[in-house]
Amino acid sequence: MTQSLTIRRPDDWHLHLRDGDMLRAVLPHTARDFARAIIMPNLVPPVVTGAQAQAYRDRIMAALPEGSDFTPLMTLYLTEDTDPADMAAAHASGLITAVKLYPAGATTNSASGVANFDKVAPVLEKMAEIGLPLCTHGEVTDPSVDIFDREAVFIDRVLDPIRKSHPALRVIMEHITTGDAVDYVKSADQNLAATITTHHLVINRNHILAGGIKPHYYCLPVAKREKHRLALRAAATSGDARFFLGTDSAPHTDANKLLPCGCAGCFTAPNTMSILAEVFEQENALDHLEAFTSLNGPNYYGLPVNESTLTLTREAPDYPDHIDTPEGPVTVFDPATPLNWRVS
Numbered sequence: 001m002t003q004s005l006t007i008r009r010p011d012d013w014h015l016h017l018r019d020g021d022m023l024r025a026v027l028p029h030t031a032r033d034f035a036r037a038i039i040m041p042n043l044v045p046p047v048v049t050g051a052q053a054q055a056y057r058d059r060i061m062a063a064l065p066e067g068s069d070f071t072p073l074m075t076l077y078l079t080e081d082t083d084p085a086d087m088a089a090a091h092a093s094g095l096i097t098a099v100k101l102y103p104a105g106a107t108t109n110s111a112s113g114v115a116n117f118d119k120v121a122p123v124l125e126k127m128a129e130i131g132l133p134l135c136t137h138g139e140v141t142d143p144s145v146d147i148f149d150r151e152a153v154f155i156d157r158v159l160d161p162i163r164k165s166h167p168a169l170r171v172i173m174e175h176i177t178t179g180d181a182v183d184y185v186k187s188a189d190q191n192l193a194a195t196i197t198t199h200h201l202v203i204n205r206n207h208i209l210a211g212g213i214k215p216h217y218y219c220l221p222v223a224k225r226e227k228h229r230l231a232l233r234a235a236a237t238s239g240d241a242r243f244f245l246g247t248d249s250a251p252h253t254d255a256n257k258l259l260p261c262g263c264a265g266c267f268t269a270p271n272t273m274s275i276l277a278e279v280f281e282q283e284n285a286l287d288h289l290e291a292f293t294s295l296n297g298p299n300y301y302g303l304p305v306n307e308s309t310l311t312l313t314r315e316a317p318d319y320p321d322h323i324d325t326p327e328g329p330v331t332v333f334d335p336a337t338p339l340n341w342r343v344s
């Protein structure tokens with residue numbers, strides 16, 4: 001039995017760090033295991049301009065633990081008023097790595113997102129021209145569409161038309177939750193990849209709703225049926241270069257989760273690598289863990305892979321059930337299964 005596994009240092013291709021006290025509390029948990037992360041721009045107010053991305057990057061760098069070499073990869077939040085010239089300048093200077101599309105109202109802090117996709121066509125065309133990737137929150141917000149169908153409908157109504165209008169645009173479907181999304185990514189000939197979260201490899205919708213409501217398992221896109229979780233596990237552990245890790249680690253205080261109308265998000269930064277090692281071992285795919293966490297992402301983004309390494313050893317991990325922050329406790333995602341791998 002393998003007792004120790006050394007892989008290239010992983011990256012997180014979808015991460016929420018928040019700001020202020022919360023940023024300082026959660027950042028060390030990612031910086032410990034990950035070399036880089038794509039930083040989500042859904043702050044209040046959102047990170048819309050190059051100047052805002054620069055200021056946010058400076059705040060992240062200032063919050064890093066002493067001696068950390070973690071690199072935040074910044075994104076801009078796409079709005080109907082995004083200035084293509086400002087965006088292109090932020091890309092040319094190396095400040096931003098991607099642009100994030102939130103359908104207006106789809107998730108936490110997405111009110112400034114896009115309602116009319118035709119309005120952003122000139123920006124998407126510019127992005128295709130300069131090779132700046134688009135990260136998508138792939139859910140429609142039409143209230144008549146069932147929440148469990150919103151990803152599949154997004155593919156048909158929004159994503160496929162965008163990709164046909166802008167075939168050179170490099171797109172990342174983020175935090176996919178369905179077999180439909182897996183199939184769509186596999187059917188694309190080029191310029192499409194997907195991130196998969198840690199928690200969607202572990203939970204299905206029963207975890208949220210059966211035997212009592214579990215707010216800590218509520219995230220967006222919401223976890224789907226078991227057959228979809230199995231499709232995600234097959235894709236993630238297959239080694240297929242189009243699928244890679246984006247944890248979507250999304251900290252909210254318990255006070256904001258445990259409400260009549262609680263926030264969406266699972267906080268997985270502290271135990272993601274232990275959980276993933278478990279999942280890949282369960283699928284007899286430990287030899288593909290490195291591709292998912294450390295190789296496929298940089299390859300799709302056209303960035304070098306990390307030279308440093310991370311070692312996991314076969315030992316029960318010790319992570320807290322919550323972390324304390326000045327804003328209140330944040331519960332760490334409970335994988336509901338014993339874990340046998342620890343980051344050493």
Ligand code: NCD
Pocket residue numbers: 016042107108137218219220221248250251264265266
């Ligand atoms: C994210 C958040 O809290 O910012 N929540 C979530 O459930 N994933 C937003 C998002 O990525 O949808």
Ligand code: ZN
Pocket residue numbers: 014016040248250
């Ligand atoms: Zn997210």
